Amino acid sequence: MMTPLLQISGLGKRFGGFTALQAIDLDVQEGERLGLIGPNGSGKSTLVNCICGTLRHDAGSVRFGGKTLDGLTAHQRTRGGLARSFQLPRPFGTLSLAENLRIPILYAVNARGEGGLAGSAIDARCRDLLSEVGLADKAHRLPRDLTQIEMRKLELARAMAAQPKLLFADEVMAGLSHAEIDEIIALLFRLNGQGVTVIMIEHIMRAVMQFSQRLAVLVAGRKIADGKPADVVRDAEVVRAYLGE
Amino acid sequence: MGSVPFVLALVCVAAALFAVGRWLNISYAFFAAYVVVQYIVLGTAWNILGGYTGYVNFGITAFFALGAYSSVVLYKLVPSLPLPIMMVVGGIVAGLVGLGTGYLTLRLRGVFFSIATLALAVVVQTLITNWDFVGGARGAYVLRPRVAPLIGGDYIQYLFLLMLGLCVIVLTVARSIEHSALGYGFAAIRDDEGAAEASGVPTLRLKLIATVLSGGFMGMAGAPLPYYVTYLDPASGFSLNYAVNAIAMPLIGGTSSWLGPVVGAVLVGGLQEYIRVTISSAVNVLVAGVLLVVFVVLAPEGIVGLFRRRRR
Numbered sequence: 147m148m149t150p151l152l153q154i155s156g157l158g159k160r161f162g163g164f165t166a167l168q169a170i171d172l173d174v175q176e177g178e179r180l181g182l183i184g185p186n187g188s189g190k191s192t193l194v195n196c197i198c199g200t201l202r203h204d205a206g207s208v209r210f211g212g213k214t215l216d217g218l219t220a221h222q223r224t225r226g227g228l229a230r231s232f233q234l235p236r237p238f239g240t241l242s243l244a245e246n247l248r249i250p251i252l253y254a255v256n257a258r259g260e261g262g263l264a265g266s267a268i269d270a271r272c273r274d275l276l277s278e279v280g281l282a283d284k285a286h287r288l289p290r291d292l293t294q295i296e297m298r299k300l301e302l303a304r305a306m307a308a309q310p311k312l313l314f315a316d317e318v319m320a321g322l323s324h325a326e327i328d329e330i331i332a333l334l335f336r337l338n339g340q341g342v343t344v345i346m347i348e349h350i351m352r353a354v355m356q357f358s359q360r361l362a363v364l365v366a367g368r369k370i371a372d373g374k375p376a377d378v379v380r381d382a383e384v385v386r387a388y389l390g391e
Numbered sequence: 392m393g394s395v396p397f398v399l400a401l402v403c404v405a406a407a408l409f410a411v412g413r414w415l416n417i418s419y420a421f422f423a424a425y426v427v428v429q430y431i432v433l434g435t436a437w438n439i440l441g442g443y444t445g446y447v448n449f450g451i452t453a454f455f456a457l458g459a460y461s462s463v464v465l466y467k468l469v470p471s472l473p474l475p476i477m478m479v480v481g482g483i484v485a486g487l488v489g490l491g492t493g494y495l496t497l498r499l500r501g502v503f504f505s506i507a508t509l510a511l512a513v514v515v516q517t518l519i520t521n522w523d524f525v526g527g528a529r530g531a532y533v534l535r536p537r538v539a540p541l542i543g544g545d546y547i548q549y550l551f552l553l554m555l556g557l558c559v560i561v562l563t564v565a566r567s568i569e570h571s572a573l574g575y576g577f578a579a580i581r582d583d584e585g586a587a588e589a590s591g592v593p594t595l596r597l598k599l600i601a602t603v604l605s606g607g608f609m610g611m612a613g614a615p616l617p618y619y620v621t622y623l624d625p626a627s628g629f630s631l632n633y634a635v636n637a638i639a640m641p642l643i644g645g646t647s648s649w650l651g652p653v654v655g656a657v658l659v660g661g662l663q664e665y666i667r668v669t670i671s672s673a674v675n676v677l678v679a680g681v682l683l684v685v686f687v688v689l690a691p692e693g694i695v696g697l698f699r700r701r702r703r
Contacts, residue, residue: 198589199588200585200588200589219588219593219595220585220588220589221587221588221589221590221591221592221593221594224588224589224590224591225591229589230589232586232589236583236585236586237582237583237586238578238579238582238583238586238587239582239583240578240581240582240647241575241578241579241582245575245578248575249575249576249579249587249590249591249592250590250591252572252575252576253572253576253579253590253591253592253593254590254591255591256572257591304586304590307590308590308591
């Protein structure tokens with residue numbers, strides 16, 4: 147068996163006296179589609195923050211592509227092939243949508259050395275990405291002109307612009323209509339088809355069940371289940387966590 | 392406009408200004424214009440850190456006076472050293488201090504960074520005041536040559552020419568930053584530092600580049616000061632006016648483009664000079680303050696921002 151793309155072992159994170167994550171073990175294979183679910187406050191976003199370097203974890207280790215990520219800054223991890231969308235959209239407010247996407251192209255893609263883009267190729271790439279998420283006609287608008295839903299799409303497009311090996315889609319579908327959810331799922335499938343490993347963090351079960359090959363469940367900072375989606379949702383502990391006794 | 396035509400246009404404007412000054416041949420005009428151009432440089436330098444990356448630096452006088460006092464030191468050691476070299480040295484000294492300050496303070500965000508820079512100004516002023524070699528609290532005299540080197544005429548003309556040259560350089564750098572990857576990185580930091588990191592922007596490195604450029608240019612702007620005033624003491628070198636004006640001018644003109652500090656400096660600097668002559672030398676400080684408040688409330692994007700919005 148080949149080395150997993152992402153290897154998390156014994157990961158722990160505390161905020162003062164509160165244990166946000168405890169002894170998380172999780173392996174993700176290259177090209178896999180993983181769903182990560184859990185009730186609010188169960189530590190899903192904290193886990194993403196620890197993997198992407200926004201937060202420093204206190205215990206355990208994270209390895210990506212066989213190399214340890216410990217001690218690397220967030221931008222080094224992004225350049226290494228990790229990308230994430232923020233659950234609450236954090237666009238660059240004074241830059242147009244196209245310029246928002248230009249940042250990861252200039253600083254993540256071009257910093258990798260090979261396959262860098264320049265001049266009009268960057269503009270073309272920004273346009274393509276925006277049309278993938280359906281924002282092409284707003285390329286020169288500012289983020290403040292967007293609806294919350296459009297901002298989520300921009301978040302996703304910006305993460306995609308970094309051309310990651312592993313993409314965290316952190317609740318990009320919240321608030322979207324049925325048809326829009328289908329669009330985003332199709333988009334994530336397309337990305338996955340191009341070889342991008344996708345970890346979907348989502349409350350919309352229809353999307354998670356349709357997309358994921360595997361499902362991991364976090365409850366109160368612990369991983370309580372990990373396996374085939376159909377089995378996991380029938381797991382007694384998972385049902386209890388979601389529905390109560 | 393491409394970079395080369397821009398520089399040529401800038402040089403032409405500067406040359407025309409200087410030619411008009413030579414033709415008028417009024418010393419006062421040079422003294423007044425020097426101040427305005429100096430503020431264009433200071434405002435633009437402040438804007439590289441404050442406007443582009445969003446880190447508000449209150450310690451302008453520290454960098455400015457470091458430039459001025461490094462000229463005093465050089466004057467005492469090697470009186471014959473040409474002023475352009477002193478400006479380069481002043482820029483290097485202030486740039487290095489900018490680098491050090493950046494390392495120590497850039498992990499602070501927002502207002503905490505600003506307070507730290509304010510503290511820097513106090514620390515540097517205290518050190519200079521207690522350094523006997525540069526005159527301490529008594530101040531230092533610098534005798535300037537009667538005749539300007541190279542160009543002849545009054546020495547103030549030479550000072551003005553140097554400041555014009557520096558202004559061309561600083562504006563060129565500021566404008567090329569705006570249109571480069573560096574400028575996009577700065578803007579990303581200003582808008583959301585965490586999201587910038589997540590997009591691959593090496594935020595700390597970029598912020599250090601900004602503090603070095605910003606501090607260095609402030610130092611270069613301060614280096615000719617001893618020759619301009621001929622008597623420099625800490626109270627005048629560290630005058631609050633420099634800090635207030637260098638912040639007010641970009642904010643009034645607009646922080647999003649290189650043109651903002653130019654518009655702000657010409658407008659406010661010109662107005663101050665006019666009021667200094669016609670009304671009183673104390674009222675002129677009020678101008679920057681009042682205009683700053685008016686603009687922050689009514690037009691936070693400055694004059695350039697007002698025009699941009701209309702065009703959209």
